[in-house]
Amino acid sequence: MKAVYNHKEIEKKWHDIWEEHPVNVDDGKKEKYYCLDMFPYPSGSGLHVGHWRGYVISDVWSRYKLMQGYYLIHPMGWDAFGLPAENYAIKMGIHPAITTAENIANIKRQMKQIAAIYDWDREVNTTDPDFYKWTQWIFVQMFKNGLAYEKEMPINWCPNCKTGLANEEVVNGKCERCGAEVTKKNLKQWMLKITAYADRLLEDLKTLDWPEKVIKMQTEWIGRSYGAEIEFPIEGTDRKITVYTTRPDTLYGATFMVLAPEYEGASQLATPDHQKEVDDYIYQTSMKSSVDRLQDKEKTGVFTGSYAINPLNNEKVPIWLADYVLADYGTGAIMCVPAHDDRDFEFAKKFDLPIIQVISPDGKENENLEEAYIGTGIVINSGEWNGRNSDELKKSAPDEIEQRGIGKKKTNYKLRDWVFSRQRYWGEPIPIVHCPDCGCVPVPEEELPLLLPEVEKYEPTGTGESPLAAIEDWVNTTCPVCGKPARRETNTMPQWAGSSWYFLRYVDPHNKEKLVDREKADKYLPVDMYIGGVEHAVLHLLYSRFYTKFLKDINVLDFDEPFTKLFNQGMITGKNGIKMSKSKGNVVSPDDLVRDYGCDSLRMYELFVGPPELDSEWDERGIDGVYRFLSRFYNLANTSLEANVAPTLEMIKLRHKLIRDITRRLESFSLNTVISGFMEYNNKLNDMAKTTGGIDRETMESFIRLLAPFAPHVAEEMWQAYGHEESVFDPKFGWPEYDEALCKDDEIEIGVQVNGKVRATILVPVDADQESALAKAKEALGDKLSGSIVKEIYVPGRIVNIVVK
């Protein structure tokens, strides 16, 4: 009798059993394994097949670890503050908390279809006051430690979202969220001093088992460089301008100086006959959007009429303003060495400024430099430095400059402090009170959480004020220190605030007293494996690292890095590689597929579409293939159980090879070839069963266990059919083991080549010696072998190649 694979019945059955009898239990003895998914934003459109893949990958890995005997931390939660819910509230007048709750319910329903082994008791939600109490608490600690500060400055402003943005949220001059062109706006902002951690954030990257790409992106984002700050006196005054350079070795070649147009006091440097031009230029620059400024390839600039003195040779150098110099990097002023810097060269050519070569590859001066020479060489035209090696001088120049008292050594970073306030409603209120006498005072810890108040209008004001500013009875409060009337801070935190630490809360989600109990933190953290998309390579992953380091410094935790290993799964796209989105109408929902093919089939197909780290186009026709495989396997397992055959040597060998291949591929995260491996071995076993009537119990049971992380329902069903009372995931069964010696075949088919071209195949013992292998090869070749033999190559188990002339 043929058993029919009924996925609906099987999946319903095991769904219920798992609910009642969880297999992932902490007995206090097992080692922990923390496998984390990047928690989702509960969007209204629900999960699509692309989200599914990430969750399937992490669940497969988790279940594998579970079977190996670990106690799993495999939680899920909601990154629920953010713009879509707020925008929906503005449009429909429905409170974001209501839409958020609805969306969470829907996505949670979809997630249960994945049958991932999440521990829902650990669920967190960033908009839950019990959670954001601690988000606010961390902010207060940062404030107390001088890492959160208020500053008025021009920040990135999205005119569409009507809020300020962090540097990390601006992509090619556009808003990371909505794509609108980002402008500058002068606003008083809360900042987090992430730059204080720049060195540690950079150095500790070396300790991480992360994709090289992400390490590189963070390294570049932090952008550390070594150089010197050098002081140039301004001619005819007692003022000085400090420049930053990474090339102090070229100081003799500095023929002019350029300041950013925003440089403080730039206008005052203009001599009367240049004043109008200078002020016009400053004004024009201030009118440019960051996109325009990025796209202007042609250099512009204006001469101030003033001169600075090169402190090394006392030469006069003209001071210019140009927008290719950034105001917020270094000192906002640079010394220009046109002979050895592309940008300075271009500028000097355009405005006819002198060019002095100070480094030469051969020690000779090139009369007609056609481009800047960036390389190293012998120092020339540099007084007492002449004749030195430029590389060596580059290293010692900062010290020499410091000794002469004209400057000092300096390390700079591209990383900027984190603009942390948002002028929007749906976020954590920043727990600060502004007191006319005491200044900024944090809300006392026992008063946290500072609840987000209800408002009538969610609409952002656009003025730089948060909608919270309109709620008079919330804004007006008293100073926690002196008791006098004071006003609350009305800005909210960015969405990144909650996601920067949520993974810590999972290990102690209900703690009322602490962010996380220290003992639990020590026991269950850090995260061993973090799985998610690459879009957070700098944003979330950098912020989380910063938070973790800070929490270590204030003794909440005892580790430096939150995520030991990181895996970036590729995106599942629609046809032609187009990103799935509601507006494009190409979103594929998993719901129908689960109904028609079952969870196990979809899980396996999600992995089968391609290598997990690469993007894949979704083509659902292929799911038939895995469904057929599962049906065949189900069948084979059932017939084999009935047939109850004794193992043959062939079966035993196949079993060991199966375990070896699947385990190796799984270990190397080649999940697509794990699935094809299952199919391949299933075909082989099926062929074998045609003559034997079935496959032996041990082989089938091994197969079932290997399949369990991938197709947990079918595996449980078959495991039970094979007479086991406990779950296939019960750690007492463990992960199947193999014996390398039993994976070897006695005989093997190898190719026989003549001059590198395959002309025949022969069956030889694996360890056949050269003589017998060659004899057999020649026999197989027959008259295809002609001419005189030049060379004979035999690689045991691989190939025979005979070279003839």
Next chain:
RNA sequence: GCAGGUGUGGCGGAAUGGCAGACGCAUCAGACUCAAAAUCUGACGAGGGCAACCUUGUGUGGGUUCAAGUCCCACCACCUGCACCA
């Protein structure tokens, strides 16, 4: 411009320097069926040959090697990130 990734049949994709195209989808043929679906069996890169076979073939052009999808050099195309950071 700089850095990284990718490029293999009609399609998704396999290949520790050793028989390219595993596995799957689609397609075609056959079996079963009154018929269809499902299932099973077989064929399936291109060109040639009645045939066993031959030629050719992994983005392009060179090179190393007995042997290259794989290693080296130089290009091309697409994707991603960074982009005046001095």
